[in-house]
Amino acid sequence: MRFSKRMDNLAPYLFAEAERKIAEKRAAGVDVISLGIGDPDLPTPQYIVDEMRRQVADPANDRYPSNWGCAEYAEAAASFYKRRFGADVDPKREFMALLGAKEGLAHICFSMLDPGDLALVPDPGYPVYAGASILAGADVRYLPLRPENGFLPDLDAVSEEDARRAKVLFIGYPNNPTGAVVEDDFFTRVVAFAKKHDIAVVHDNAYSELTYDGYVAPSFLATPGAKDVGVEFFSFSKPFNMTGWRTGFAVGNHEMLEHLWRLKTNMDSGMFDALQKTSAFILNGSWDFVHEMCAVYARRRDLLADALTSVGMKVPRIKGTIYMWIPVPDGYTSGSFCDHVLEQAAVVITPGRGYGPAGEGFVRLSLTTPDDRIAEAVDRIERSLKL
Ligand code: MLT
Numbered sequence: 075m076r077f078s079k080r081m082d083n084l085a086p087y088l089f090a091e092a093e094r095k096i097a098e099k100r101a102a103g104v105d106v107i108s109l110g111i112g113d114p115d116l117p118t119p120q121y122i123v124d125e126m127r128r129q130v131a132d133p134a135n136d137r138y139p140s141n142w143g144c145a146e147y148a149e150a151a152a153s154f155y156k157r158r159f160g161a162d163v164d165p166k167r168e169f170m171a172l173l174g175a176k177e178g179l180a181h182i183c184f185s186m187l188d189p190g191d192l193a194l195v196p197d198p199g200y201p202v203y204a205g206a207s208i209l210a211g212a213d214v215r216y217l218p219l220r221p222e223n224g225f226l227p228d229l230d231a232v233s234e235e236d237a238r239r240a241k242v243l244f245i246g247y248p249n250n251p252t253g254a255v256v257e258d259d260f261f262t263r264v265v266a267f268a269k270k271h272d273i274a275v276v277h278d279n280a281y282s283e284l285t286y287d288g289y290v291a292p293s294f295l296a297t298p299g300a301k302d303v304g305v306e307f308f309s310f311s312k313p314f315n316m317t318g319w320r321t322g323f324a325v326g327n328h329e330m331l332e333h334l335w336r337l338k339t340n341m342d343s344g345m346f347d348a349l350q351k352t353s354a355f356i357l358n359g360s361w362d363f364v365h366e367m368c369a370v371y372a373r374r375r376d377l378l379a380d381a382l383t384s385v386g387m388k389v390p391r392i393k394g395t396i397y398m399w400i401p402v403p404d405g406y407t408s409g410s411f412c413d414h415v416l417e418q419a420a421v422v423i424t425p426g427r428g429y430g431p432a433g434e435g436f437v438r439l440s441l442t443t444p445d446d447r448i449a450e451a452v453d454r455i456e457r458s459l460k461l
Contacts, residue, residue, distance in 0.1 A: 248394025
């Protein structure tokens with residue numbers, strides 16, 4: 075058989091590899107604890123499941139949906155964006171339903187980038203930004219996120235040549251994988267940079283609702299001028315424990331959404347109306363469940379931070395996301411530390427190198443595992459470090 079050339083340089087997705095390793099260990103009878111993928115362990119709340127049941131039973135939802143999304147979902151998203159972020163969204167022109175944020179992030183590379191174009195990608199960054207840009211034939215320029223800059227990219231360090239060539243800039247705060255949050259006028263600087271160089275901005279807003287210690291995450295879209303240059307992707311996966319449901323949406327620049335819509339009409343047939351209406355119901359409802367999840371993750375963060383600090387690791391206390399980004403102990407690379415922890419402690423953590431070259435020297439730990447399993451994992455890691 076002959077396959078497409080574009081597959082030649084495409085490695086399996088970061089977590090597909092981890093999934094394979096976990097399956098192998100479990101099949102061999104090993105009790106593996108995963109602090110790898112950010113896949114919430116707690117169930118989707120019952121009030122959402124009940125609404126979905128109601129919507130699935132309604133024959134009005136059985137037929138092809140619109141690729142833009144139904145009016146109910148668009149209006150709920152626009153009113154959520156106004157209420158929560160103070161951002162204006164026109165539900166008729168500036169909204170599109172997505173089969174999860176990942177799908178939108180990957181597809182927008184194909185509506186924005188041609189072979190030979192340049193994408194500016196944070197490093198470390200969610201692997202889809204670079205992966206899908208490369209699949210679209212574009213070149214990737216990594217923008218290093220360094221602890222000393224609060225894990226924000228230094229836009230002044232982008233060369234004139236790269237700024238001229240680049241068509242898209244990816245950003246995402248609260249940030250996966252570093253857990254960093256935006257504290258200053260960063261989004262304003264992004265809009266100015268994008269306007270100056272005619273670069274489209276894609277802001278991944280998957281974690282805005284999972285924040286701690288009183289921090290409230292802003293939306294890129296609420297920044298003056300943001301809709302002239304960019305779009306923002308919101309996801310229900312993490313705040314509502316709905317990773318399997320594949321629901322999210324894009325809001326922002328109409329032209330960018332229209333191109334994405336045209337592409338997607340050729341690739342998928344939109345999102346099940348029952349799921350769209352359930353998503354609208356979630357947005358219009360109470361946020362109590364999300365506040366409960368924030369309390370759960372803050373508790374797990376503290377548990378993990380206290381325990382790892384006591385064994386000599388440097389653990390920053392994140393204000394957002396569900397990930398701890400931790401420097402590896404002396405003598406290890408990110409890969410060798412993950413291998414050590416997997417082999418000696420049967421704990422899965424994610425090597426920072428998987429998020430880009432600047433991720434070397436770090437590992438990512440996800441808080442999506444029950445408290446007692448996190449405690450057990452830390453115990454095992456501690457013992458493995460003494461070996
Ligand atoms: C993560 O663990 O970073 C992601 O949420 C999983 C994914 O979407 O690939």
